[in-house]
Amino acid sequence: GAGVSQSPSNKVTEKGKDVELRCDPISGHTALYWYRQSLGQGLEFLIYFQGNSAPDKSGLPSDRFSAERTGGSVSTLTIQRTQQEDSAVYLCASSFGAFGKQFFGPGTRLTVL
Amino acid sequence: GQQVMQIPQYQHVQEGEDFTTYCNSSTTLSNIQWYKQRPGGHPVFLIQLVKSGEVKKQKRLTFQFGEAKKNSSLHITATQTTDVGTYFCAVGVGNYGGSQGNLIFGKGTKLSVKP
Numbered sequence: 045g046a047g048v049s050q051s052p053s054n055k056v057t058e059k060g061k062d063v064e065l066r067c068d069p070i071s072g073h074t075a076l077y078w079y080r081q082s083l084g085q086g087l088e089f090l091i092y093f094q095g096n097s098a099p100d101k102s103g104l105p106s107d108r109f110s111a112e113r114t115g116g117s118v119s120t121l122t123i124q125r126t127q128q129e130d131s132a133v134y135l136c137a138s139s140f141g142a143f144g145k146q147f148f149g150p151g152t153r154l155t156v157l
Numbered sequence: 158g159q160q161v162m163q164i165p166q167y168q169h170v171q172e173g174e175d176f177t178t179y180c181n182s183s184t185t186l187s188n189i190q191w192y193k194q195r196p197g198g199h200p201v202f203l204i205q206l207v208k209s210g211e212v213k214k215q216k217r218l219t220f221q222f223g224e225a226k227k228n229s230s231l232h233i234t235a236t237q238t239t240d241v242g243t244y245f246c247a248v249g250v251g252n253y254g255g256s257q258g259n260l261i262f263g264k265g266t267k268l269s270v271k272p
Binding site for chain 1: 187188190192199200201202205245247249259260261262263264265267
């Protein structure tokens with residue numbers, strides 16, 4: 045079966061514009077996670093979904109960041125009024141249940157000019 | 158919130174030398190996972206440890222979970238150039254065995270191997 049996919053793979057945008065990043069998890073995986081990774085840095089947790097609900101939104105950096113998941117499958121991460129400090133690779137992962145091993149997608153590299 | 162310290166941040170070794178990275182927590186952990194991220198790639202799951210004192214091996218890699226479940230280590234014997242990458246530990250947050258939980262990742266140890 046297919047792994048986790050993310051789109052777009054690269055996104056260049058201008059400061060102040062909104063962007064939407066998409067994640068397609070592995071079919072049947074109930075948990076979905078978003079992380080942010082700046083160049084050469086570790087993984088910064090953003091949000092996680094169990095089904096369509098988000099028990100933990102504590103990692104979202106500001107109210108410009110939001111995420112949703114529909115049908116227990118696809119998730120979108122939206123960043124409004126992008127800033128240069130939002131530039132990073134945004135990684136999505138899914139797992140079968142809480143604490144399961146996470147399968148990561150290839151990431152979306154976001155560059156804000 | 159839950160935090161985990163991972164050391165060292167960087168490690169440079171000569172091919173054939175051993176390598177160890179450590180993950181430490183001030184609180185008792187329910188479980189710990191290890192991931193490897195190759196340069197330019199995404200993290201890939203290596204292993205999960207759950208039991209106190211657990212030791213698991215994968216070829217040249219040995220993973221240990223401390224008796225008090227507050228620390229863990231990953232040891233690579235006789236490193237090869239294919240071992241290059243960043244190794245992350247990740248600890249469970251929440252009620253392990255329950256329906257909701259998350260992982261918090263350490264900052265990683267970046268391993269470089271000189272041929």
